[in-house]
Structures are given as C-alpha cells and as structure tokens.
Amino acid sequence: MERKMPALQETAASRLEMSQLLTRVFSSLIETGEEDRNQAVENGLEIFGEFLRVERSYVFLFRREDGEMLMDNTHEWCAAGVSSEKDRLQGVPVSLIARSMDLFTRGEVLNISRVFDLPEESRTERDLLESQGILSALMVPLRVSGKLTGFLGFDAVHEVREWSDDVIAIISLLGKMFAGAFELWDRTRLLKSVNSALERRIADRTAELGLILRTMDEGYFVLDGGGNFLNVNEGFSKIAGYSAEELLSMSIFDLLGGAFPDGLKEDRSGSGHTPGISFETRIIRKGGSWRDVSVTGRFLPETGTFAAFVRDITERVRRERAMNYRANHDPLTNLPNRRCFLERLETALAKAGETGSELAVAMVDLNSFKRINDDLGHAEGDRVLEEIARILPRSVRESDTVARWGGDEFVILFENVRDAADAAALASRVSEAVCLPRFVQGREFIVTASIGVALFPRHGLTADSLLRCADEAMYRVKNGEGGFLLYSD
Numbered sequence: 047m048e049r050k051m052p053a054l055q056e057t058a059a060s061r062l063e064m065s066q067l068l069t070r071v072f073s074s075l076i077e078t079g080e081e082d083r084n085q086a087v088e089n090g091l092e093i094f095g096e097f098l099r100v101e102r103s104y105v106f107l108f109r110r111e112d113g114e115m116l117m118d119n120t121h122e123w124c125a126a127g128v129s130s131e132k133d134r135l136q137g138v139p140v141s142l143i144a145r146s147m148d149l150f151t152r153g154e155v156l157n158i159s160r161v162f163d164l165p166e167e168s169r170t171e172r173d174l175l176e177s178q179g180i181l182s183a184l185m186v187p188l189r190v191s192g193k194l195t196g197f198l199g200f201d202a203v204h205e206v207r208e209w210s211d212d213v214i215a216i217i218s219l220l221g222k223m224f225a226g227a228f229e230l231w232d233r234t235r236l237l238k239s240v241n242s243a244l245e246r247r248i249a250d251r252t253a254e255l256g257l258i259l260r261t262m263d264e265g266y267f268v269l270d271g272g273g274n275f276l277n278v279n280e281g282f283s284k285i286a287g288y289s290a291e292e293l294l295s296m297s298i299f300d301l302l303g304g305a306f307p308d309g310l311k312e313d314r315s316g317s318g319h320t321p322g323i324s325f326e327t328r329i330i331r332k333g334g335s336w337r338d339v340s341v342t343g344r345f346l347p348e349t350g351t352f353a354a355f356v357r358d359i360t361e362r363v364r365r366e367r368a369m370n371y372r373a374n375h376d377p378l379t380n381l382p383n384r385r386c387f388l389e390r391l392e393t394a395l396a397k398a399g400e401t402g403s404e405l406a407v408a409m410v411d412l413n414s415f416k417r418i419n420d421d422l423g424h425a426e427g428d429r430v431l432e433e434i435a436r437i438l439p440r441s442v443r444e445s446d447t448v449a450r451w452g453g454d455e456f457v458i459l460f461e462n463v464r465d466a467a468d469a470a471a472l473a474s475r476v477s478e479a480v481c482l483p484r485f486v487q488g489r490e491f492i493v494t495a496s497i498g499v500a501l502f503p504r505h506g507l508t509a510d511s512l513l514r515c516a517d518e519a520m521y522r523v524k525n526g527e528g529g530f531l532l533y534s535d
Contacts, residue, residue, distance in 0.1 A: 064216045065324035065342035067093055068355075071220065073344065075227040083231055084121065087224065091123040094200070094220060098213065101125045101203040102180075104132070105188070105224065107196035108140060115140040117196065128203060131178050142170045150187035150194055155218060158183045159208050182207040184214070186221035190229040198224055215357070219264060265339070265356030273298045276351060285339060285358050287332035301329040326359065338363040376450040378428060379435030387449035387457055391509045394461050398502060405502045406460040406469040409516040410438070410476065411524065413494045415454040430493065434480060441479035442472065457513070466501060466532055473499050473530040496523045497530035505533050 071090040078086040087105060095103035105121040119135035140147060145168045146156050158164065159182055164172040175183060178201070185199040198221040209217075265282030267275055274297045283290050286301060324342045331337055343354025374386035382390070391407070398405050412434065419427040431454065438448045438456060447459040458476065463469045480495040498520030506512040519533040 060212075062324045064097070064213070065340070066322040067097060068216060068220060068223070069322035069324075069342055069344050072223050075223060076230075080231075080234075083227075087121045087227075088123055090220070090224070091121060094217070095123050095125065098184075098200055098209075098217075100200045100207070101128045102131070102178075102201040104199050104201075105196060106135075106199070107188075108194070111137070117143075120196075138174075142174055145171055146185065146197075150185075150197055153187060153189070155187075155214055156183070156185040156197075157209065157214065160206055179203045181205065184209055184217060186214075186218050188221055188225040188228070190225050190232070195225065195228070197221075211362075219355070219357075222264070265358070267293075267298075267354060267356065269298055269352045269354075271350045282356055285331075285337060285356060286329060287335075292332075302327065303330055323354075326363075376435075379432055379450050381435050381439075381456070382447060382449040384449065384451055384457075387447060387451075387459065388509060390447050391459055391512075394459060395502060395507075395509060398461075403461075404463050404465070404504075406463045406472070407500050407502075407512045407516045408458040408460065408473055408476065408530070409451070409498045409513070409520040410456040410458065410480075411496045411520055412454040412480075413496055413524070415493065418493075434493070437479050438476065441476045446472075457516075463501070466504070469499055469501055470530070470532060473497050473532075477530050494529075496520050498523065498533060499530060500533045 071093060074086045074089060091103040091105070095101075101124065103123045104119055106117045107120050108115055108117050110116070116137045117135075117140050118137065119132045122130060122132040124130050149156050158175075161172060161175045161180055161182065164175075180201045180203055182202040182205075183199060184207075185197045187194055188196040188198060198217070200217070265285045266277075266279040267282050268277040270276050275293045278290050278293045280290070283293065286293060288296070322342070322344050324340065326338065326340045328336050328338050337358055338360045340357045340359050341354050342357075343352055345352050374383060374389075375381065376383045394405055397403075415427065415430070418430055431450075434456070435448075435450065438458070442448060442458060442460070445461055449457050449459075451457045460469060460472050463472065477495055477497055480493065498516045498518065500506060500512045500515035500519065502512055505515045515533040519531045523529055523531040
C-alpha cells in the first residue's frame with residue numbers, strides 16, 4: 047500500500063506544528079546535562095518519528111577502523127510492535143551504501159519513496175534496507191565542523207511513504223541541530239579533558255552553541271526587549287542583505303517597515319508564557335527588495351530576549367501565489383475568471399447586507415463577434431477579446447471587478463452604487479468604451495456590446511438570482527445594435 051503524508055502536513059498549521067516541535071527539540075539538546083544527552087537525542091527521534099508517522103527513526107555515526115570506514119547505529123526509536131535493528135547494525139561497512147554516501151558528501155537528502163524500485167547498481171543498499179523490512183526511507187547528512195560524520199534517518203516499514211518539500215526542509219534543519227549538539231558536546235568533553243578551568247568557561251552552553259549557529263545556512267538572530275538585534279549569523283545576513291555589523295546597529299522594525307510582526311504580538315513583553323512561536327512575514331532587504339521568510343523562535347525570560355531561526359521561503363511563496371493566480375484568472379485575458387468573480391460577488395453581497403448598501407451586476411456580451419471568428423479565424427478573435435479585456439477595466443472604477451465569464455461574455459461587479467441611475471451611468475460608460483471601430487487585418491469591424499444590469503437588493507438577494515436577472519436583461523437588448531438595459535419584471 048502507498049500513501050503520501052496526510053494533507054494536513056501541507057497546511058500552514060502543520061508547518062507551525064513542525065516548527066514548534068523543532069524549537070522543543072532544540073531547547074532540549076542545548077539545556078540537557080551530560081548524563082542525559084543520549085536520551086535527549088532519542089527523545090527528539092521519538093517526537094519527529096511520531097509526527098511523521100513512521101515506524102523507526104535513528105542516527106548513524108561513522109568511524110574508521112583498520113583503514114576501513116564503518117558506521118554504527120548509535121541512537122534509535124521504534125514504534126510499538128516494530129523490532130529494533132540497532133544491535134545488529136554496528137560496524138557496518140560504509141561501502142554498502144556507496145550511492146547514499148555520494149549524496150551525503152554533496153550535502154543532499156536521500157529520499158527513497160520505494161526501496162523496491164532502487165536500481166540494480168544500488169543492489170547492496172536495497173538488500174540492506176529490505177533486510178530491515180523498510181519500504182520507504184528519508185535520510186539527511188550530519189556534518190560536524192564541515193566534515194561528514196553520519197546521517198539522520200526515518201523508516202516506513204508498514205506503508206510506502208512520500209514526504210513534502212516542507213517536511214524535508216524541517217528534517218534537514220533537525221539534522222543540523224543534532225550535528226551542532228554533537229559538535230558542542232565533543233568540544234565540551236575535549237575542553238574538560240585539557241583543563242578544568244576551561245570547563246567552567248564553557249558552562250554557558252548557549253554561548254558555545256552560538257559558534258555553531260553563526261556557520262549555519264539558516265538565518266539566526268537574537269533580539270532584546272526593544273526589538274534590537276543582539277546577535278545575528280551569516281545566514282541571516284545573507285537573507286537580509288546587510289552585514290552583521292550593520293544589523294547590530296538596527297532593529298527588527300527596520301526590516302519590517304516599522305510594523306510589529308503579527309507572530310510576536312501575543313507575547314511582546316518577553317514574559318516567556320509562549321514557549322515557541324512560528325510565523326511567516328516579509329522583510330525589506332538592503333536596497334529595498336522584499337523577501338518572504340518563516341520565523342521560528344522562543345522567548346527567553348531569564349534574559350528578556352527573543353531567539354529565532356529564519357528561513358527564506360520567497361520561492362515557495364512565489365510558487366503558491368502563481369498557482370493561486372492561475373486558479374483565479376482567465377489564461378487568455380488575464381482577467382479574473384468565473385470562480386474568482388463568484389467569490390468576490392459573495393463577499394460583496396455579505397458586506398452589502400451588513401451595511402445596507404447597494405451593488406449592481408452587469409452581464410456583457412459582444413455583438414457580431416462570431417463574424418470575426420468566421421471571417422478571420424479564432425486567433426484574430428482572441429486578439430479582439432484581449433483588447434476588450436484591456437478596455438473594460440479602464441472604463442469602470444478601481445473598486446469594481448471585471449471578469450471573463452466565458453466565450454465572448456464578460457461580467458462586471460459594481461459595488462456601492464447609489465441607485466438605479468448610478469448603475470445606468472456606469473453601464474453606459476462601459477458600452478461607450480466597447481463600441482469603437484476596430485481594425486483587424488486591415489478590415490474595419492464595429493464591435494458593440496449588449497449589457498444587462500441587475501441591482502441588489504431590488505432584483506435579487508443572491509448571486510444566482512442577480513446573474514440570472516442580468517443575463518435576462520442582456521438578452522432583451524441583444525437584438526438591438528448594442529447598449530444596456532436595467533432588468534425589469
């Protein structure tokens with residue numbers, strides 16, 4: 047059986063939950079004592095293993111013995127009823143996962159949706175995974191001080207799984223946090239063995255971890271209670287376009303145009319009542335350009351500061367906006383489509399019902415348009431439609447909506463009309479704008495429009511009733527030479 051991650055994990059709410067879990071694990075890793083470090087790692091594996099609904103999560107670390115590179119399963123979590131593989135996965139030759147090592151060396155994620163589909167050249171890896179009953183696997187490299195030291199992995203053994211780009215990004219960041227914690231712990235142990243005096247100097251784990259954070263690709267910053275930057279890393283400098291020195295003389299408000307970020311409004315005082323906060327916003331880069339970012343942070347009440355990770359999501363937001371635009375606009379004219387118009391009409395009707403205002407709906411049909419298509423072809427007809435689509439928005443108010451209904455029909459929403467005379471004046475402007483001679487392939491064509499208008503609440507209280515009345519009025523005037531007509535019983 048095959049399934050993707052649940053649709054929930056594609057929502058903003060799910061991204062928020064993942065970010066909050068990430069903050070929780072991060073806090074545990076940097077705050078735990080030496081005796082509880084392994085447990086902190088396994089707790090993190092359990093938290094994300096359960097969230098991703100996999101059956102096994104783990105950490106492998108590399109070591110060299112007698113000139114051969116080996117790997118050990120050092121940490122593992124298994125779901126109920128799933129057997130542990132940790133004991134038998136000690137001293138495994140790294141040569142068995144040559145393909146995976148190529149990806150890890152390049153810093154890439156290993157995303158195997160179907161283990162049984164791995165090619166013949168990955169036979170040894172496929173056999174190793176299948177021997178553990180693994181159907182799908184997601185693994186990210188662990189790098190300490192720029193050196194590949196192991197990997198973090200998640201296995202699905204009951205069902206084939208696929209993971210979204212957002213999930214992969216979060217798990218990649220989790221791997222960097224694990225690697226950062228391992229580096230910090232290694233440094234701590236080394237310093238303790240050299241000099242007891244140095245042990246006291248590294249007691250502040252947060253300061254030591256800052257050395258690691260400054261080299262991360264993801265952005266990181268610390269704010270004081272007034273929103274001023276106290277610390278930033280290179281990743282955040284790249285996102286903001288300012289040097290670290292410039293940012294340390296600025297506040298977060300300089301990047302937000304003076305507005306307070308919505309995600310921080312619940313605990314602006316830094317009282318610490320909110321353990322973890324995640325939100326998306328836009329920042330102004332040096333030079334004036336904008337970048338969309340996601341922020342995952344935590345208030346630290348003991349210092350009155352706010353520390354956060356920042357991820358550049360500009361491309362993701364651009365793709366989402368482009369998809370939304372395509373879903374709501376006509377591809378030929380770039381006008382709002384029928385779906386978009388109906389949504390705006392429903393919103394306008396609700397507003398008019400609350401305020402007691404009036405609105406009008408106009409159905410616009412081009413007369414004799416079929417003759418252009420028949421005589422000159424549909425390509426020339428499309429060019430005429432494109433021209434009409436440019437004219438119509440210029441003939442109405444900025445607050446009005448012009449949409450393509452279909453074929454050679456357009457529809458207009460006039461909000462906040464005073465009365466029938468006001469609606470008639472607006473329709474007359476549209477009619478005059480359309481009814482101009484047009485030259486197509488050297489031939490003159492007079493394109494006129496038949497326009498039917500219906501008023502809310504006089505002619506109908508719903509979108510369907512108003513559109514029906516406007517359509518009926520339009521057909522009544524259709525036999526003429528163009529013009530407009532208000533609906534009447």
